Amino acid sequence: DGSPSDGVPRPGSKEDARPLWFFGTWECSQRREPPARLCHSAPAGVVQQKAVDVKTEEFKLVYRFPGIKYCRVLSRLKLLQTATTMVILPPICYLYLQDQVSQNILIYTTGIAVFAGAMLYAMSYFFRRIIGFIYLNETGRTVRVAHLTFWGKRNDIFCPIETVMTLDEVGDSKEELLLQFKRYNSTDILYFTTRFGQIVDRQKFTQIFGKHE
Structure with a gap:
């Protein structure tokens, strides 16, 4: 029926066409459980088409860090x-x-x-591990994270929301300067800051990371 698996409403709205760099909180009552299976095999053509579809989707800005520039x-x-x-x-x-x-x-x-x-x-x-932007797509199922490459260029990562660990699962609190962005299906760790960054959409931020204690 298109509703998010965690039971939290995920309203979709189009993002401003111009990229932004900046933070807040909201409350959710349910904790997201780790998915039993994060990926499955599919023909190369199907995987490529899905990647194209994700990149052309409309994403709503959730978080931005102005210092990334x-x-x-x-x-x-x-x-x-x-x-x-x-x-x-x-x-x-x-x-x-x-x-x-x-x-x-x-x-x-x-x-x-x-x-x-x-x-x-x-x-x-x-x-390379500092996050400049975090987005959520209109359906509330895909998280888009923008960070820098070795050459100082922007790189976007697309991941299902089910693979993103909540702040409670990571063990970070709001007093910490850098918060960890962890995924169940990856050992890579990125970082973002609530002290110097800005939560643009508090509701969607909580949909991704849970309640910000």
Whole structure:
């Protein structure tokens, strides 16, 4: 009959055409149980068609994090800095072998290159796990999550709402700075913040994550 499996009303409404980046709560009385079977095999053509259908569906913005745009800028700047350092290092090594630069300059340049690489890895590891947007489709059955890639670009993940763990199941409370976005069918963990982010649709947020204690 098209109604959500958890018994909570899931009204559908079209999202503003322009992407947004920002948070709240609502209350639901039932706890979502883990699905017995999260996926099943299907012909490749059917799977591909379903993926196309999901991407063309209308999704309602539930949560946005305005700081994601700054994370994107920092991620790309770090890539540029690391690339520049790696380009400079080989000529410095060559000049050192030709006795045209001192050992101190070589050590200094190498240290900067290693530090830049380590910082790039650390920042990329963190930024790629920060959620910028969370959406719910009109039927209330599919959750769409937007986060950054290694290159600072946007990547969208589509997952059935039944596979998303509630905050109660994850064990996070509202006092925590970063809340975990976990799924039953994946070991990957993403993060979002209620302190610096914004719940745009409190009802749909609770449909996904349960009551925000």
